[in-house]
Amino acid sequence: MSNSETPLLGGVSAVRFAADGATRGAYRILSGTNVNGAGCATPWNTWLSGEAIPGGRIFECDPYGVAAAMPRLSMGRFTHESMACDPDRRVIYLTEDEPDGCFYRFVPDEWGDLTSGTLQVLVGAADRPDAIIWRRVPNPAALIEPARHQVVGARRFDRPTGCHYADGVCRFVTADGLLWSYDSVSHSIQADPRPSSPPPLPPTRSGEVFAAGPAMTIDVLSPDGTASPFLRLIGHDASAITGAAFSPDGRHLYFSSQRGTTGAVAGTDGVTYAVTGPFGRGTEG
Structure with missing residues (x-):
């Protein structure tokens, strides 16, 4: 899957490869969206792509290009940058590409169905990595009051971007050169200096x-x-x-x-x- 950050004409394309690496074809799976940032595959074999603009939406796409891509507004309307699925806790982590961006997680009402659920934002002081909690965003699809301003005490990060989940830890990077690690088992978050930009x-x-x-x-x-x-x-x-x-x-x-x-x-x-x-x-x- 390849997301396009082109304004107004963004979307997602798919490239099909053979087992030996040879290219077998390419086609569109999402069209007409705006500045699509990073995406991720779901455990049920769909592709998620978010618009990296204020009020941006998440779309769930069919990687084979057969079914129409569908917006998932319950996952929030904000400047989406990246996301990662946590099949162990059955949540999806999301980052927000803003100077005061937040770190979110979406808890579907039913794992495998993203049409409804609860969007939560990480809350806690920067100097207390062990004192963090998740709080519900009251109106995830709101356009007038951004999601990052709806919850008092939401943790702020310097343009959080690419994220990846593995072995109980979700890692994401920020513009100030830090690699953040949220440990979902110990429920703590810490930062390390890293030269990487994508996760x-x-x-x-x-x-x-x-x-x-x-x-x-x-x-x-x-x-x-x-x-x-x-x-x-x-x-x-x-x-x-x-x-x-x-x-x-x-x-x-x-x-x-x-x-x-x-x-x-x-x-x-x-x-x-x-x-x-x-x-x-x-x-x-």
Whole structure:
């Protein structure tokens, strides 16, 4: 899945790959939306994409392009940047790309059905990582009073962006260069300095984590936190690396240069790359 941050003509496209990495086709699964930021796959095999504009909506899409994409207004109308599914607690975490953006979670009334549920926002003081709670946003679909202003004491972050959930922890990054980790088991949140902009990928079987870094690089973080360069795109100075994802068998790493070599913000110059492994994520043999 590839989200488009183009104003007014955004949406989502799908690219189909064969097991050997060859391209088999491409098609639209969402059209006519505005500045679509990062998305995520659901456990029930749909794709979520949010509009990164004030009052933006979340759309649930059919990755095969058969069923029509549907807005999920119960998940809130705000500047959506990224989201991640937590199948263990049956919630979806969401980040808000604002200078005073919040960290949210959506609790569906029924897991697998996003038409109704409760949107909650993280509340707590910045100097008390152990004193945080989730509070309900009274009117998630409101356009006049933004969601981030509806709950007193909502925790503020500097443009929270890409997020990823794995093993009880939801991680997201902010514009001030921090990687935040919300531990859903101990119910605490902490920040570490990281060079990455998009969220890190799940660890490989060897414990390595791949993360997009500054200067159009992808770095490998070892279990002890040491970063080593993996690759760098040359000539893409005004772009950003986005959408990094492994194929299910772990043989291929896909990522995109958001604005390509021209750096055109509203252009069509993005490029998607495939890198063949192995990366230590596939099945035995």
